Amino acid sequence: MNIPKLLTLSCLLLSLFPAAPARAQEKSAPDLTLRTVVIDPGHGGKDTGTISADKKTYEKTLTLKISRLFADKIRAQYPDVKVLMTRDKDVFIPLNTRAKIASDANAQLFISIHINAMPPSARAKTIHGFSAYILGPSKSNYDSYEVNLNVCKRENSVIFLEDDYSTQYKDYDDSPESQILLQLMQNAFREQSLAFAEAVSSQMKKGPFQKSWGVMQDNFAVLRRASMPAVLLEFGFMTNAADLETLRSETKLAQIADRLYDAFVEYKTNYDKSVALGEKAPKPKQQETSAAQKPEAPAPAQAPAATQSSDTFYGTQILATARKMQAGDKFFKGLESVPVQVGSLYKYIALPDPDRTRAKENYARVKKIFPDAFFVKVENGQIQRIKP
Numbered sequence: 494m495n496i497p498k499l500l501t502l503s504c505l506l507l508s509l510f511p512a513a514p515a516r517a518q519e520k521s522a523p524d525l526t527l528r529t530v531v532i533d534p535g536h537g538g539k540d541t542g543t544i545s546a547d548k549k550t551y552e553k554t555l556t557l558k559i560s561r562l563f564a565d566k567i568r569a570q571y572p573d574v575k576v577l578m579t580r581d582k583d584v585f586i587p588l589n590t591r592a593k594i595a596s597d598a599n600a601q602l603f604i605s606i607h608i609n610a611m612p613p614s615a616r617a618k619t620i621h622g623f624s625a626y627i628l629g630p631s632k633s634n635y636d637s638y639e640v641n642l643n644v645c646k647r648e649n650s651v652i653f654l655e656d657d658y659s660t661q662y663k664d665y666d667d668s669p670e671s672q673i674l675l676q677l678m679q680n681a682f683r684e685q686s687l688a689f690a691e692a693v694s695s696q697m698k699k700g701p702f703q704k705s706w707g708v709m710q711d712n713f714a715v716l717r718r719a720s721m722p723a724v725l726l727e728f729g730f731m732t733n734a735a736d737l738e739t740l741r742s743e744t745k746l747a748q749i750a751d752r753l754y755d756a757f758v759e760y761k762t763n764y765d766k767s768v769a770l771g772e773k774a775p776k777p778k779q780q781e782t783s784a785a786q787k788p789e790a791p792a793p794a795q796a797p798a799a800t801q802s803s804d805t806f807y808g809t810q811i812l813a814t815a816r817k818m819q820a821g822d823k824f825f826k827g828l829e830s831v832p833v834q835v836g837s838l839y840k841y842i843a844l845p846d847p848d849r850t851r852a853k854e855n856y857a858r859v860k861k862i863f864p865d866a867f868f869v870k871v872e873n874g875q876i877q878r879i880k881p
Contacts, residue, residue, distance in 0.1 A: 525768040527602060527761045529575040530567065531595035533715070534560035535607035538585030543610035543731040552608040552731065553583065555740055559728065560606050562750035567757060574761075592718035601764070602689065603723035604753075605715050608740065610731040621733040622704030623697045625690040626725040627683065628717060629710030684814045685722035688763065692756035693726060699752065701745045702729055702736065726753075767813055767838050805872040807852035808842035809859040826862050833871055840876055842869060856881045 534556040536542030542552025557580070564576045577598055579591045595603040609624065611617035690708045698705050716723045728749055729736035739745045811825075817832060817839050818824065825843070832839040843866070844855035856868050868881040 526765040527574065529577070529598050529600040530602045530604065530757070531577045531579065531598060531600045532560045532564050533579040533591050533595075533603065533605040535605055537580050537583055540585050543608055545731050545737055550731065550737065550741060552610075555608050555728075555746070556606045557581075557583070558746050559749055559753070562747055563604075563606075563753045563757075566750060566754040570754075570758075571761075588715045589718060591715055592720075592723075595723075596718070596720045600721050602685075602760070603716075603719045603721055604689075605713075605723070605725040607725060607727045608729060608731055609727040617732050618734065621702070621730050621736045622706055623694070623702045623729065624706035624727045625694050625708045626713060626716075626727070627686040627690050627708065627710050628713060628719075628723065629683070682719075682722040684816065685764070686724055689722060689756065689760045690724045690726075692759045693724070693753060696752040696756045696759075697728075697749075701739050701748050766836070804847065805870065806842075806845045806847045807849045807868070807870050808845035809852075809856050809863075809866045810840055810869045810876065810878075811843045811859065811863045811866045812841040813838050814841075828859065828862070833874060833876055835874075835876060842871060842876075845871070853881045 534553070536553040536556060538553075540553065542556070544551055560578055561581070564578055567574055567576050575598070577594065577600070579594050580586050591605070592603065611620050687708060694705050694708055713725050716725060729740050731737055731740070808831075811828075811830065812818075813835075818841070825841070828843045829845070830841045830843045831845050832841050834840075843859045843863070844852065846852040846855065849870075853868070856866075859866050867878055870877045870879050
């Protein structure tokens, strides 16, 4: 990688990962529960999105209806949760702005809602159902690749409706450097994004759609700049007669919002318990995932053992994930890290030390690498967040 490319990559990385806001990180027991969610009704204004063959139904109208219904349900049942919408009327919002709204609000979840469609072909009218996407490099070795590729190209094409797209997106490319950047972003919020996407996918199988394409990944522009767990959801195909009939039914749209809400409740429950200090998270319900998305179980000999001893030690928590990670994973950036199993989660503690003073000195070093990390005491397999 040459120096100009490296500088460009570094600048873009900084723009995607802004400095962590000065929130209650240093307090002994801050509220880390899911408090803010941003719902993004896809398209709007001059960007109509997909349009039905008879020109009577517009994606931008459907996404706004679903989003409003979904937002209202959360507000009614969770008055302490702040629910924001990137748009609440028929206006055009650039892709960068949508993610920025979520980032500026310090949201813990970003949900972009869309309606699918296929370009004209012999089988276009037969493709139907629901799909969920998270940020990641596209895979071409599974059956849904045709659908996946079309969705990514169509959703990203909105960029060209923006007046300054040549400036705003000049750094986006498919070069090896871009893929490295994408991988860095992926690692930050992939587990949480996948958890919500799988929850929605599972709920949607109850109806109104008859088929789920599962959870897939691709390089969506609207997800690239979301500095929190983020998903893009496609509800039905405008090019399929049965799906279109579903989308034209107010009752069915309300049902979609209900499924979304049920997935949100499942996700928030697990999220809140996973960040509760020392509290065991419930074992999540097994969800079906596409072959491309199922994480491979690391070989036991290569993965660090989960710490369950009665010894007391101190350290800096840098990660909570449902997957046991490989020893020496690049995510840890060379720092010795041990997992502590709490319910179904593995919480990774960097530079563990039985001596609090030494651990406190290490904390400052870890914080420079992981700004959102925090100091903990581990005793009898339980984690307590404390002041350094």
